Amino acid sequence: MPAGRISLAACLICLLPLACCSIAELPSDPEKVRNPKFKIELLSGGSGSSGELGANAAMKTEKFKAISAYVDLEIETDPTSSDEAVRKAKDLRRDPSVLAVIGHSRSGTTRAALPYYAEAAIPVLMPAATSPYALYAFNESEARPDVKRLRRDPYVRFPNAFRMLPSDVPHQVDAIRAAAKKILGIDKFAESKQLDTIKGATRIMVICETTRRDGSDVYTKPMCDSLREDNDPWFSPLLFAYREIDLDTGDIWGVATEVFAVKPKLVILLGYPEFARNLLEELKERAPKHMRDYQFILPDACFVPDLADFGSEIYVTSPFNPSESLGCKSDEAQKLRDAVMENKQKKPTDEIFAFDAVLILAAVVKECEQSLNRQCIAETLERNHASLAGACQSYDIEAGERQNASYSVYAPCGKELAPFWVVQKGEVRCDANWKCSKNCK
Numbered sequence: 001m002p003a004g005r006i007s008l009a010a011c012l013i014c015l016l017p018l019a020c021c022s023i024a025e026l027p028s029d030p031e032k033v034r035n036p037k038f039k040i041e042l043l044s045g046g047s048g049s050s051g052e053l054g055a056n057a058a059m060k061t062e063k064f065k066a067i068s069a070y071v072d073l074e075i076e077t078d079p080t081s082s083d084e085a086v087r088k089a090k091d092l093r094r095d096p097s098v099l100a101v102i103g104h105s106r107s108g109t110t111r112a113a114l115p116y117y118a119e120a121a122i123p124v125l126m127p128a129a130t131s132p133y134a135l136y137a138f139n140e141s142e143a144r145p146d147v148k149r150l151r152r153d154p155y156v157r158f159p160n161a162f163r164m165l166p167s168d169v170p171h172q173v174d175a176i177r178a179a180a181k182k183i184l185g186i187d188k189f190a191e192s193k194q195l196d197t198i199k200g201a202t203r204i205m206v207i208c209e210t211t212r213r214d215g216s217d218v219y220t221k222p223m224c225d226s227l228r229e230d231n232d233p234w235f236s237p238l239l240f241a242y243r244e245i246d247l248d249t250g251d252i253w254g255v256a257t258e259v260f261a262v263k264p265k266l267v268i269l270l271g272y273p274e275f276a277r278n279l280l281e282e283l284k285e286r287a288p289k290h291m292r293d294y295q296f297i298l299p300d301a302c303f304v305p306d307l308a309d310f311g312s313e314i315y316v317t318s319p320f321n322p323s324e325s326l327g328c329k330s331d332e333a334q335k336l337r338d339a340v341m342e343n344k345q346k347k348p349t350d351e352i353f354a355f356d357a358v359l360i361l362a363a364v365v366k367e368c369e370q371s372l373n374r375q376c377i378a379e380t381l382e383r384n385h386a387s388l389a390g391a392c393q394s395y396d397i398e399a400g401e402r403q404n405a406s407y408s409v410y411a412p413c414g415k416e417l418a419p420f421w422v423v424q425k426g427e428v429r430c431d432a433n434w435k436c437s438k439n440c441k
Contacts, residue, residue, distance in 0.1 A: 006240075018123065032118030038071045038372060040361055041092055042354065043078040043103030048343075051127065057339035059360035061332045067365045070372075071099065073358060078105040082112035082140075082215045091114035093120035098126065100377050101363065102357045106301070107131035109214010112140070118158045123378040125361065126262045127353035130172060130319070131219045135161055135400050147222045160378055162397045164353050166405040168219075168254065173405035174301060175317040175423040178234050179297055180204060180266060181422060182409075182428060184238070192233035198403060203240035205264035207255060207279070209271030211247040219301060220270045223323055227268065240264060247275060256282040259294070268297045276302040278386070280310045303349070308416050315420075316410045320350050320371040322419055326422070328392035336391060338412045356390030363389065 014417030055075050064073070079085045085104060092098050093116050100123045104110040110129035115137060117124050126134065132147050136155045145155065147169050166172070181187040184202055189195065191360055208224035210217040224244070230236045241262045245255055256279065259267060269276050276298055286293050291311040298307070300318045305312045336355050340348050363375070364384075366374035381388070388395040396403040409428075411420035421428050 018305065028109050036097060038099045038365075039095070039097050040071060040073050040358070040365075041098055041101045041103070042073060042075045042111070042358070043088070043105060044100065044354065045105040045128075046076055046077040048349035049105065050349060051103070051354040053339055053343055054100070054127075054336065054354035054356075055358055056104060057336045057351070058332075058355045058362075060335050061340075061359065061362075063332065063359050063362040063366075067362050067369075071362075071365055078103060078109055080109075081213055082108050085109035085112045085215075087118065087355070091117035093117060093122060098122060099372070099374055102127060102354060102361070106215060107134050107219040108217075110168075111218045112133045112215065114158045114161055117162050121160060121374050121378065123374060123381055124161045125157075125357040125381075126161060127357045128165070128350070129163065130165050132167045132169050132170045132222050133218050135163065143220050144217065145314055147225065157400055159400070161400050163382055163400055163402050164357060164387075164395055164397070166402045166407070168299075169222045169226050171405065171407055172319075173223050175409060175427050176223070176227065176268060176297055176299070178426060178428045179317060179409045179421065179422045180268070181234055181317050182265060183297070183313075186234055187428070191235070192237075195234070195237045199237065201265065202238055203264040204235075204238045204266045205241040205243070205259065205262050205437060206239065206268045207242045207270065209247065209275045211243045211275075213248055214254055216247075216272055216275070219272070219299075223299065245275075246439055252278050252282050256277060256286060259283060260287065261336075264294070265296065266295045269302070270299055273302045273304050277304065278305075280307075280312075282313075284310055290339060293311070300350070303410070303417075309397050310410060312411055314417070315412075317423075318350070318408045318410055318419075319405060320352065321406055321422060322347065322406050323422070324377070327413065330391050332391035350376070350390065356393070356395070360388045360395070 030309065040054060042055050044055065049262045052075055055073060058186040059073055079088055083235065092101065101117055102125045104113060105128045107129040110126060111134045114124065122362065132150055133144065135157050136150050137158065138145055147224065149155065171424055186195065206224060206227055208220050210220060228239065228242060241264065243377055288311065297317065299316045303316045303318055307316065330344065336348055336352060364377055364380045365372065367380050385397045388397060406422050406424040409421040409423060412419040421430060
């Protein structure tokens with residue numbers, strides 16, 4: 001036998017045990033080897049979060065069941081820091097089975113991860129992130145750009161991202177301003193010069209959490225900058241104090257001390273719920289009898305169940321409008337209501353956006369069934385951008401941004417917060433369907 005043939009035979013004999021081991025380690029189901037499933041990845045706020053609740057309910061719908069034979073919905077906890085979100089995005093972009101991403105649960109983590117999804121052409125539906133920064137590419141190490149310049153050169157929008165909520169600027173800022181005017185009674189003034197009569201006793205203080213580590217500044221800075229602009233004669237003259245706090249360098253105690261010193265009639269508190277809760281607890285602990293002297297407006301990220309327990313009038317702006325789901329009788333919406341009841345909630349809130357994101361992607365996947373890949377998903381989302389159907393509403397998403405949406409303002413109603421006003425394009429109105437609408441003026 002020639003020497004070369006002897007060597008080849010020897011090599012094959014040596015490799016045989018390894019081959020046998022490899023065969024033994026293959027999955028027992030051959031279908032899983034030949035036909036691995038695709039994945040839709042959802043990054044939620046963690047176990048028990050609204051995103052997880054909405055996604056789990058969506059998996060029980062007929063729309064999702066129609067694709068479940070070849071697509072899994074994987075739900076994972078969203079990383080708490082921007083750096084961790086980047087690492088997660090890098091992992092997902094290397095996974096060829098990932099068709100699309102739903103998430104992240106915060107503007108900061110969404111903004112950090114989007115460049116890596118864009119590199120891999122992974123479509124992203126955004127059911128929670130509302131910062132205008134989230135959709136645009138810029139250098140993270142530099143100062144945050146002026147929001148007004150974002151839609152111009154050199155800033156480029158991530159074309160693979162579709163926001164399901166209205167952007168904070170101008171929509172949530174408009175809702176905050178409108179709520180402030182309602183709370184302080186300014187909306188009844190006929191002329192702006194009437195503000196002079198209440199300036200001394202009616203002070204507004206804005207507190208802005210700007211912690212960069214967890215991406216808070218991505219969420220808050222656009223709103224803080226917009227509120228400080230001196231372009232609203234009915235609001236700007238009453239903005240008496242402005243305070244930024246980075247939780248890595250500042251302290252809650254010092255902020256509470258400033259609140260006591262300024263004695264504002266209204267505090268607009270912009271940040272994530274951990275900061276808001278800690279500050280409210282500090283204020284209550286140090287001056288429990290004076291908590292009713294203050295009124296607070298908080299943004300949508302701070303909408304947590306225990307806000308009504310702090311002894312103050314606390315108002316929260318929210319992109320969720322309960323009127324849109326009250327009259328909705330679709331089978332999909334009932335699946336969500338059932339899940340909410342099982343979770344001992346009284347009614348659906350923002351979990352509907354994660355729920356709808358799954359329904360939208362399920363319909364798109366079905367349409368792309370014969371040629372299922374990321375490109376088809378992205379192209380189909382873009383082609384149908386003006387009418388992406390959820391359970392109770394259709395989403396019009398133009399150039400990545402949600403159009404024609406409203407904001408609700410939740411207010412104290414008994415022992416809970418309930419919707420009082422709806423704000424659209426700066427106009428405020430009440431809704432007769434709401435529980436406390438008889439008190440809404």
